[in-house]
Amino acid sequence: MAGGEIRGGYMGKLLRVNLSTGETWDEPLDLERATMYIGGSAMGGRILLDEVPPGVGPFDEENRLMFLSGPFSGTSVPGSGTYTVVTKGPLTNQAATAQSNGWFGARIKAAGYDGIIIQGIAPNWVYLVVNDGVVEIRDASDVLGRDTQETQTYLMETLGLPKASVACIGAAGETMVLYANISSDFAHFASTNGIGAVMGSKKLKAIVIKGSKPIPVADPEGMRKLGLEDLRKVGEIDKKTGWSIQGTTGVLAWCNEVAALPVHNMRKTHHPEAWKIDGERLNNARVATYGCPNCTMRCGITILDYEGRESELDYENIGMLGSNLDIFELDQVASLNYLCDDYGLDTISAGAVLAFYADAIEQGAIKGDFRFGDAEMAKKLLGMAARREGEIGNLLADGSLRMARKIGHNSEAYAMQVKGLEISAYNCKFIPGMALAFGTSPIGAHHKESWVITFELKQTARDSYGPEKAAKVIELQRIRGGLFEFIVACRFPWIELGWDLEHYAEYFNKTTGLNWTLNDFWKVADRIYALMKFFWVREFPFWDRTRDYPPMVWFDPNNADTEGPIAGKVLELDKYNQLLDYYYEQRGWDKRGIPTRKTAEALDLKKEAAEVEKFTKLE
Amino acid sequence: MSGMNIRITVKLIGPFVNQLGFSEKTMEFPAEATVESVLSSLPLDPKRPRIVTRNGQAVAPGEKLNDGDRLAVSPLYSGG
Numbered sequence: 001m002a003g004g005e006i007r008g009g010y011m012g013k014l015l016r017v018n019l020s021t022g023e024t025w026d027e028p029l030d031l032e033r034a035t036m037y038i039g040g041s042a043m044g045g046r047i048l049l050d051e052v053p054p055g056v057g058p059f060d061e062e063n064r065l066m067f068l069s070g071p072f073s074g075t076s077v078p079g080s081g082t083y084t085v086v087t088k089g090p091l092t093n094q095a096a097t098a099q100s101n102g103w104f105g106a107r108i109k110a111a112g113y114d115g116i117i118i119q120g121i122a123p124n125w126v127y128l129v130v131n132d133g134v135v136e137i138r139d140a141s142d143v144l145g146r147d148t149q150e151t152q153t154y155l156m157e158t159l160g161l162p163k164a165s166v167a168c169i170g171a172a173g174e175t176m177v178l179y180a181n182i183s184s185d186f187a188h189f190a191s192t193n194g195i196g197a198v199m200g201s202k203k204l205k206a207i208v209i210k211g212s213k214p215i216p217v218a219d220p221e222g223m224r225k226l227g228l229e230d231l232r233k234v235g236e237i238d239k240k241t242g243w244s245i246q247g248t249t250g251v252l253a254w255c256n257e258v259a260a261l262p263v264h265n266m267r268k269t270h271h272p273e274a275w276k277i278d279g280e281r282l283n284n285a286r287v288a289t290y291g292c293p294n295c296t297m298r299c300g301i302t303i304l305d306y307e308g309r310e311s312e313l314d315y316e317n318i319g320m321l322g323s324n325l326d327i328f329e330l331d332q333v334a335s336l337n338y339l340c341d342d343y344g345l346d347t348i349s350a351g352a353v354l355a356f357y358a359d360a361i362e363q364g365a366i367k368g369d370f371r372f373g374d375a376e377m378a379k380k381l382l383g384m385a386a387r388r389e390g391e392i393g394n395l396l397a398d399g400s401l402r403m404a405r406k407i408g409h410n411s412e413a414y415a416m417q418v419k420g421l422e423i424s425a426y427n428c429k430f431i432p433g434m435a436l437a438f439g440t441s442p443i444g445a446h447h448k449e450s451w452v453i454t455f456e457l458k459q460t461a462r463d464s465y466g467p468e469k470a471a472k473v474i475e476l477q478r479i480r481g482g483l484f485e486f487i488v489a490c491r492f493p494w495i496e497l498g499w500d501l502e503h504y505a506e507y508f509n510k511t512t513g514l515n516w517t518l519n520d521f522w523k524v525a526d527r528i529y530a531l532m533k534f535f536w537v538r539e540f541p542f543w544d545r546t547r548d549y550p551p552m553v554w555f556d557p558n559n560a561d562t563e564g565p566i567a568g569k570v571l572e573l574d575k576y577n578q579l580l581d582y583y584y585e586q587r588g589w590d591k592r593g594i595p596t597r598k599t600a601e602a603l604d605l606k607k608e609a610a611e612v613e614k615f616t617k618l619e
Numbered sequence: 620m621s622g623m624n625i626r627i628t629v630k631l632i633g634p635f636v637n638q639l640g641f642s643e644k645t646m647e648f649p650a651e652a653t654v655e656s657v658l659s660s661l662p663l664d665p666k667r668p669r670i671v672t673r674n675g676q677a678v679a680p681g682e683k684l685n686d687g688d689r690l691a692v693s694p695l696y697s698g699g
């Protein structure tokens with residue numbers, strides 16, 4: 001049962017930075033709040049609700065950009081160099097949360113902080129240096145215009161801090177492309193929902209962080225032992241199962257088999273040439289392997305791209321920049337991925353935007369030279385988007401929903417996004433549960449919140465819209481969108497190696513000195529989901545369930561596959577509505593998809609519910 | 620196709636490719652072959668969780684196979 005006093009896992013303070021005034025100050029961490037929201041996305045979501053009132057735009061001074069650790073960051077938990085960025089993101093105009101692995105999260109703690117909260121807009125471009133608690137805002141004119149990898153090397157060398165971590169934006173963040181990301185520790189990215197554009201809007205090019213402070217934990221010996229033992233076991237299981245041979249990219253061949261691969265702007269679900277870009281080919285082309293600190297899985301697979309540069313690929317990159325664009329040359333996909341990483345563009349949104357553009361041209365909704373399968377043109381377009389070059393660059397830079405609204409001709413129906421955020425690499429035209437997961441994700445469509453597809457295809461009938469699918473979506477949202485996002489640790493050991501979740505409760509208790517069970521975590525997860533919904537409703541008081549719909553093209557019989565496993569099949573709207581009803585009922589939300597007063601009270605959100613009632617009446 | 624046999628294509632996914640040493644193979648099996656009988660003829664660890672599809676649809680182990688069926692065997696991915 002929850003309760004008791006926190007005795008470890010936190011450094012006890014947040015670094016506040018106001019870029020408008022140049023002030024920086026330390027703020028004690030509210031430990032009572034930490035027991036309600038733990039860290040990472042939940043803590044950030046709470047702060048966002050308190051400090052960013054409705055109507056504040058993502059690029060306004062009042063928006064906050066938070067780099068948050070969690071109790072596990074920097075501890076002996078496998079995969080715990082992780083951090084989470086939380087802000088109001090420009091694609092959805094709502095809460096954006098993005099997690100990134102690497103070292104940066106551990107270094108936030110080692111520098112003496114639980115998180116860094118940026119507000120304001122600097123008069124000129126700056127970068128922030130946090131070196132063991134000494135904080136400086138420095139002029140960034142010599143770093144401006146450098147790509148993400150070069151920025152990191154340059155700053156570490158110039159500052160003489162080889163053991164620092166740098167989080168920075170590239171060209172796309174500088175020009176505020178609405179799907180610009182933040183790069184850190186070279187091969188890692190906090191990517192979703194234009195958080196890099198928010199960093200750019202604040203004229204903050206980079207944060208350099210270094211520290212040597214020990215991280216207090218309630219049971220240091222217990223943590224050390226457990227951590228060492230688990231690191232060994234994680235490595236052993238990985239070796240035995242062979243998961244890291246292909247890493248996440250093994251999913252590509254599977255999605256192609258079960259008709260879930262994004263092909264041709266998700267109009268198709270499989271392709272005879274998909275094997276050319278699958279995990280097997282990737283592993284064969286591997287030139288290097290990368291990992292994170294304190295992890296024995298080492299899941300990053302790097303190959304040489306078409307131009308001969310190293311590019312690290314995972315399934316989402318290949319699905320969105322490869323098959324979804326009908327590009328089936330692995331080295332060309334690697335080139336597109338390389339460019340995204342260099343410019344600082346989210347690969348999922350970038351792939352979706354290019355595919356939507358090609359589709360709109362094919363449908364005759366807009367004139368243009370880009371065709372599916374044209375890798376060279378795709379490279380040019382990425383550069384134009386990143387630099388916001390000309391009319392086309394600016395069109396592409398604003399994400400698929402805004403593009404569709406500019407293009408018109410009913411193109412919004414095939415802009416593959418939910419709530420403004422592009423759908424990641426799972427084509428759900430006939431996968432109702434996974435479509436529900438995309439539809440109800442509070443940050444817009446993203447697979448990180450709930451990956452229900454294997455459960456759905458293995459344990460239920462594919463065409464079922466039953467309550468068991470809603471239940472599984474919620475279960476996974478609690479774990480993936482909840483637990484791993486607020487304890488702040490890489491979810492791969494649990495996800496891919498079948499690591500027991502109870503381990504995380506054990507780690508949590510040894511770290512904090514609390515005595516929690518998994519049920520306590522689920523309550524925090526439900527609380528943050530309710531809070532995020534309140535955040536939406538505060539902005540859109542006439543909220544209704546249609547906002548939890550996936551793109552309409554998935555319901556369009558004209559869009560059904562003409563051959564293959566799901567020929568003639570698409571989602572059915574009546575049945576999807578039934579599935580949404582199950583989902584809302586199980587969450588204790590009303591038919592609009594808003595938490596009821598009773599649900600809010602059970603989640604200790606009575607005050608917040610009263611606040612939301614100023615905007616809309618709760619049931 | 621020889622005599623009473625049926626031809627089944629087995630597609631392996633992810634680390635199963637390395638474990639069994641092939642990616643895709645078309646093989647002959649007796650006409651009464653089921654999903655289970657085909658899988659048990661392969662050196663797959665039966666305790667390892669997996670998802671098996673026939674022609675892109677999940678299939679129960681006892682189901683009888685038809686000539687030309689494609690069986691895909693994948694570990695239970697959880698989506699990065």
Ligand code: SF4
Nearest residue numbers: 079292295299490492
């Ligand atoms: S599993 Fe991969 S991403 Fe996660 S911590 Fe290990 S190396 Fe990093």
